[in-house]
Amino acid sequence: MALVSIVLSLLLAVFVSFLCFPAVVRFLGEQVGHYLRRSSRTRRELLLARVATEAKNHEAERIEVEDYDWEEIASAAIDGRVGNKEDKQWEGIVGFFHPFCNAGGGGERVLWAAIRATQKRWPKAVCVVYTGDHDVDKTAILKRVKDRFNIHLHPPTVHFLYLTTRHWVLASTWPRFTLLGQSLGSLVLAYDAFALLVPDIFVDTMGYAFALALSSLFFPNVPTGAYVHYPTISTDMLDSLQAGGQGINAGAGKGYRGAAKQKYWQLFARTYSRVGSAIDVVMTNSTWTQAHVSSLWGPSRNKRNNTTENDIDVVFPPVAVEEVTQAVEVSLASEKKRGPYILYIAQFRPEKNHQLILEAFAKFLRSDPKLPAYPNEKPQLILIGSVRDSLDEKSVYKLRLLAHELHMKENVEFLCDAPWPQMLEWMGRASVGVNGMWNEHFGIGVVEYQAAGLISVVNNSGGPKLDIVVDVDGKPTGFHATTAEEYAEGFGKALTLSLEETLAMRQRARKSAERFTDRGFAEKWLRNMDKLVKLQVERTRK
Template identity: 35%
Template sequence: MVLLSLVAPAAFIAAVVLIFGLVYALWILGTLGCAAVLLAFVARLWLRCTLPSRKQGFVAFFHPFADSGGGGERVLWCAVKALQDAYPSLQILIYCRAGLTPRALCLRASSAFFLDVQDRFQVVPLMHCDLISPKRYPRWTMLQQALGSVQLAYDALALAVPEVVIDTSGWAFMYPLFRLAGVRVASYTHYPTISTDMLQRVTSRQATFNNNSKIAADPIKSLAKVVYYFIFAAAYGAVGGWANVVMVNSSWTRQHISQLWWTLKKPSLVYPPCNVSHLAALPLDRKLKSLFLVSVAQFRPEKDHEKQLHAFSLARERAHADTQRTPSLSSEAVLAARLKLVGSCRNGEDEQRVANLKKTTSELGLDAHVDFCVNAPFSEVQQLLGGAVGGLHTMVDEHFGISIVEYMAAGVIPIAHNSGGPMMDIVVKDSSGMVGYLCENKEEYADAITQVLSMDQEKRMSIAAAARRRALHFTDKGFQEAFLECLEAGVLPSNLHR
């Protein structure tokens, strides 16, 4: 009885404390919520007073570097073409860096991507695109780029306020600004600004290209970076929730955006348009006069060309050792093969990266077996894909992997990293059979390289044919249909008719 008399008051006190705690927490949240609503209301009024009037029936694309030649730009121009074909009378704006003209952009889209885009759109010139350049911010890069994107978005709105804006470059922090200005927002995300994988690597103090080894080795600095990343991730999730329509380019990206963005509806999966029609015309039964592998990727740190060189070197070492014991056609094929690194350089840092890769090539004794094809035109890339037997891709957590699809369309057997889009969407075994190899470390890459280089022609053609069939899942037409369906369901004016 004494025990019960002691427990009962304690339980009563705990319940009272819990109730008052919940009430206080709700009061705090309510106060913050009211403050946020008031702030949004004031910001909306201010924007309506300072910005030009909204252009009814205008749709704008936000893509500051629209003249670049990457996969993101191919998405942009396929999206523009989709809207032009479906709605010929639609008024389209392109927010992009100053100095570009519709004619020049259309010529670029034609030469780089074989896309026939009409120049019946207007360019809205952005004068300060350096605000989102990572080179401008040696510290707190993500945060400062995010703030820079908001300023750039305001500059864009000060010139023209459309009815709809389509972001194809991934700057989510500007979405609230567009919405407060009365603009509906559609987002096509290629790669999350911050991902749960990045959070995990920083938390576990794993040194990578985006987590400096000095910070990873210091527990205090690592803790500070963990706090910074988690706060940034929460803010990123909040601003992402302002988009009316959310599209992503792969299952991997959708998984991360679903975890981070504060949205009720699951993001729509819209595979990017890949240039498969021209490449699929290449013959599978090619004359293998010279046996070689290709690697098609920009010379950026995350593409990890170093791993490719070390894996190729390891495959050659194994083949050389086998030849010493028992000569075979398999070992001879590996020793006779070449590796061709094909990619573009964006700036001086990329050029220095190529110089370092050439130094590594020399150190590994591969000078006579590795070729660097820097800034090669598409015609040369297509020719190389028409003769290669295997294609290397070593980026960890690649969001999609357009170059892998291009390998497969051309009949080149892909050897890709076992993560991200390649694992979840592209190099997947279906009814067609095996379409390529997935690897994680240089030993596995060396095994795959050896198998691809030494397999007989019949088996190679069987895998290449299955890979080509798989690549046909990622066409321009498929992208355009899915893209328009998402826009029509969420942001396009209801009075538009095809």
């Protein structure tokens, strides 16, 4: 902890210096940037040589072509200028900052879909992923991407650089001042990345805004882009400290310690706002995230760009809607294949609130529900999610214990790191999909539920409430809940609808999911990526 304290103090000193002497810090930062470029030049040359060699070995190989037309997508993304040969032949290096790229969650699906779209649009560009997953090599990662998400990448132009300082962004490294610690730790991690290779475009897809600010400080000519899944801090988080608040920190603002925590969060929010203003292109995954990011970053960004327009774009994450709809039937005949199964697809992390869903399911079972549509079957809760590390493994262990304590061990099934085909199978067998996270930034799993025709019972907040489980044709596509009692009631409603009502709601849910396709993501991603490429070309010419 002594080393952590020293580094934290040094980083704080740097930021204080920047606030007081910005010109001096910018000058020193650019000198560090020149040093990093020189020191990583050899690795860059070796990487490009490796790309050329692998490309020759894969000449006969082609990336699988999806059902949609990529030329048409690229054309729509850049207003019909797809024929510009010079533009399409851009061959720079795009650095994707994603230290947990092998986690297998919705955030990783965004990363791989973004890389796939970038590869399609700029075949000569090189996509480099900065990751801390030392236990897997390129082959293993790409295989998991294919198995988990059914995304096929072109191996020669995607490479991985392995970071040695990922522990600096782990919550366990910062038992106190976690928000600030992880953000400053991301500076250490970003420096580690730049020491390995300085990209031509730097994109963060995990929410490390401070890393992007460091890039702008070191390399003013390198455009930066952010895909924000969840703001590091938000007004909802500040409000949650009050009595009656929700989330992990609910009601933590009481007393002197609580007041100090609230003040600390307010100061951090101001710093976070300053940092966000330096990013060239910002995308968010939902209207909820956009609203919060705009409230924090918008004023500073507008001042910097001398405009009043909101330049923060909503780019809904890619969901395998087409694949799910093809694999899972929604019809009168398919109702015979479904049972009273409640499906929860989410990583086994505390904020996903599996505990709430287990408690709600226990209340539902204790109510002795009468399910005419499933007279000979017992309700089951199916929990599917990826397990990233030992902390997630401990979470699963505690959840298993809770299921046992609630006397429903036989009614709950845990499927850790389930492959995509198994997930599809359960989407076809289940009747209800559930989401328990408060202020879920988007909810890819919820869209998958809808595409499969599941009736969703989701938290009455965030993306699932505002963007996904909304009325279609003036009628509901699911139910919203907050407490265990409300979830239990939602399960009961979803499983006791008449056959006619059930089928109609499933079809409305599937119609709702059509707004969140891979194609829609690709079009918007390329539109924003095109801005970064043009910025890079312009800045290089100066």
